[in-house]
Amino acid sequence: GAGVSQSPSNKVTEKGKDVELRCDPISGHTALYWYRQSLGQGLEFLIYFQGNSAPDKSGLPSDRFSAERTGGSVSTLTIQRTQQEDSAVYLCASSLGRYSPLHFGNGTRLTVT
Amino acid sequence: ELKVEQNPLFLSMQEGKNYTIYCNYSTTSDRLYWYRQDPGKSLESLFVLLSNGAVKQEGRLMASLDTKARLSTLHITAAVHDLSATYFCAVDKTGYALNFGKGTSLLVTP
Numbered sequence: 278g279a280g281v282s283q284s285p286s287n288k289v290t291e292k293g294k295d296v297e298l299r300c301d302p303i304s305g306h307t308a309l310y311w312y313r314q315s316l317g318q319g320l321e322f323l324i325y326f327q328g329n330s331a332p333d334k335s336g337l338p339s340d341r342f343s344a345e346r347t348g349g350s351v352s353t354l355t356i357q358r359t360q361q362e363d364s365a366v367y368l369c370a371s372s373l374g375r376y377s378p379l380h381f382g383n384g385t386r387l388t389v390t
Numbered sequence: 391e392l393k394v395e396q397n398p399l400f401l402s403m404q405e406g407k408n409y410t411i412y413c414n415y416s417t418t419s420d421r422l423y424w425y426r427q428d429p430g431k432s433l434e435s436l437f438v439l440l441s442n443g444a445v446k447q448e449g450r451l452m453a454s455l456d457t458k459a460r461l462s463t464l465h466i467t468a469a470v471h472d473l474s475a476t477y478f479c480a481v482d483k484t485g486y487a488l489n490f491g492k493g494t495s496l497l498v499t500p
Contacts, residue, residue, distance in 0.1 A: 308486065320478065320490035327486070336487065368432060375485035378423065381432040 279303065281382035283369050289388045290359055298354040298385045302371030309352050310372075310379060311344055315365035323367075326352065327375060359389045392417050394481050396491035403469050403498055411494045413462040413479035422462045423480045423488065424453050433478065437464075469498045 282301040290296050302309050311323040322336040326346045337343070341359075346352040356363055366386050370379040393416040403409050413422070421440055425433040437446045439455035439462060446453050450473065452465045462479055476495045480488040 310486065312488075319492045320480075320488075322487040322489075325486045333484075333487065370433075376421065378435040378438050379433075379488070380435070381425075383432045 281369055281371050281380055283367075283382035283385050285385055286383065287386045287388075289390060292361060292389055293358055295355065295357045296359055296387065298356075298367050298369075298387070300352045300354070300369030300371075300382060302350065302352070302369070303380055306371035306373055306380070307349070308372045308374050308377070309346055310370040311352070311354050312368045312370065312381075313365045314368055314384070318365075320368075323354070356387075359387075361389050363387060364389045392419070392481060392483055392489045394479060394489050394491040396477075396479055396494050399492060399494060401494055401496045403466075403496070405470055405498055405500055406468050408468065409466050411464040411466075411477055411479075411496075413464070413481075413491055415460050415462075415481045415489075417483070418457070418460070419481045419483055421482055421485075422455050423482075424462070424464055425478045425480065425490075427476045427478065427493070429475075436477075466496075469496075471498050471500070474498045 284299045307328045309326040313321045324344045325333040341357045344354045366384040368384045370381045395414045424436040427433045437453040442457040444455045450467045455462045476493045478493045480490045482488045
């Protein structure tokens with residue numbers, strides 16, 4: 278079946294611009310996650326959605342970052358006023374629920390110039 | 391803060407040889423994951439280890455978990471080139487916010 282789909286696969290933006298990254302999870306997966314992968318920091322947890330519960334946003338690095346999940350399915354990660362340190366690969370994952378293995382998408386490579 | 395340390399971070403090994411990657415973590419957890427990442431690709435789940443003494447094997451890879459020692463190992467038997475990739479271990483305390491190690495880049499050479 279289809280895996281986790283992320284778009285765009287690559288995004289180059291100028292410092293100060295806003296960007297939106299999209300994630301389509303695997304059908305039937307109630308849990309959705311955003312992680313960030315960078316050379317300096319490795320893999321970092323950003324945010325977790327589970328069903329209709331309030332998301333855990335504890336990993337978001339600043340208030341420039343926000344995410345929403347509409348209808349319990351598609352999610353959008355928004356970064357406002359991008360900075361060069363935001364350059365990284367943003368990975369979305371979904372799972373059947375808490376404690377279940379994560380299925381990752383191919384990521385969006387964000388480059389802030 | 392939960393810390394996860396892997397070693398080695400880089401490993402070059404010859405085909406046919408055996409080797410072990412180690413994953414230490416700093417606080418109690420009964421759940422540990424191993425993932426594989428090929429260059430330019432995303433992470434693929436290899437193993438989920440849920441209890442002390444758990445051992446799982448898939449092909450030439452075998453993973454084990456010792457929760458008392460806070461240690462997991464990923465053992466590679468008779469390595470082949472197709473195993474070249476980066477291997478990550480991850481530990482969680484919440485059921486969703488995984489703490490990843492920095493990864494072990496494995497290169498298997500003829």
